Amino acid sequence: MNGILGFSQLLSEEGIDSESKQKYIEIIQSSTQHLLTVVNDIVDISKIEAGQISLEMSPVNVHKLLNNIYEIALNERTLRNKPELKIIYDNISDKSNFKINSDETRLQQVIINLITNAIKFTEKGAINFGYKISDKKNLIFYVKDTGKGINKNNQKIIFERFRQEEETVYRKYGGTGLGLAISKGLVELFGGKMWVESVLNEGSTFYFTLPFNF
Incomplete structure (x- = not known):
C-alpha cells in the first residue's frame, strides 16, 4: 500500500520525465498485484476456516x-x-x-x-x-x-x-x-x-x- 500511495504522489508532480513515469507506473502495478494477492489470500483462508467454501x-x-x-x-x-x-x-x-x-x-x-x-x-x-x-x-x-x-x-x-x-x-x-x-x-x-x-x-x-x- 505504501508503494502505491508513494509513487502515485510522485506521478502527480510536475516535470517528471517519461522514463521515470514508466518506472513509477510499473512499481504501482507490481504493488497493486501484491496487495490483491494478499487480500485474496486472507479472504480464502478466512472462508476455509469458517467453512464457507463449497467445492464445485x-x-x-x-x-x-x-x-x-x-x-x-x-x-x-x-x-x-x-x-x-x-x-x-x-x-x-x-x-x-x-x-x-x-x-x-x-x-x-x-x-x-x-x-x-x-x-x-x-x-x-x-x-x-x-x-x-x-x-x-x-x-x-x-x-x-x-x-x-x-x-x-x-x-x-x-x-x-x-x-x-x-x-x-x-x-x-x-x-x-x-x-x-x-x-x-x-x-x-x-x-x-x-x-x-x-x-x-x-x-x-x-x-x-x-x-x-x-
Whole structure:
C-alpha cells in the first residue's frame, strides 16, 4: 500500500520525465498485484476456516489441467527471471484422457501454489510435478524441487497461516505466509491430506492425496 500511495504522489508532480513515469507506473502495478494477492489470500483462508467454501465438482481432464499448469509455471519462471531452472511435467502418456470428478479451479489453485513456492525457493536445477494413481480411490499429486530444503523442525509450521520457515525467508522472498495454509485447507476440503518430505540444501517434495470418482 505504501508503494502505491508513494509513487502515485510522485506521478502527480510536475516535470517528471517519461522514463521515470514508466518506472513509477510499473512499481504501482507490481504493488497493486501484491496487495490483491494478499487480500485474496486472507479472504480464502478466512472462508476455509469458517467453512464457507463449497467445492464445485465436475469432470476434470487431469492431463489437460496439468498441461495448462505447466504453461503457467513457465510464465512464473520468466517473471522471476530464472531461465536456467527446468520445469518438468512428468506426463503419464497413457492417461491423456483420464478424468476425475473434482473442482478444477481449486485443484489448479493448490498445484500452482506449490509450484510457485518451488520456483521461488529454487535457484538452480529442476522442478518436477505430476501425479500417480495410489489406489482405486486416491491420486497422489507431487511437486519436487532442488531448492534450499526445509529444516526438519520447521516442516510442520510452514502449513500454519502467516508462518514461514524463518523471518529472513520473508525478507528475501516475500509472500503472505498463507499459500501453504490455503493449499492444505483446500486439500482437506477435498478429503485428502498434504505433507512435505525435505532434506536441507537438497530440496523438497510436497505431496497431497486427492480422493476421486471416475
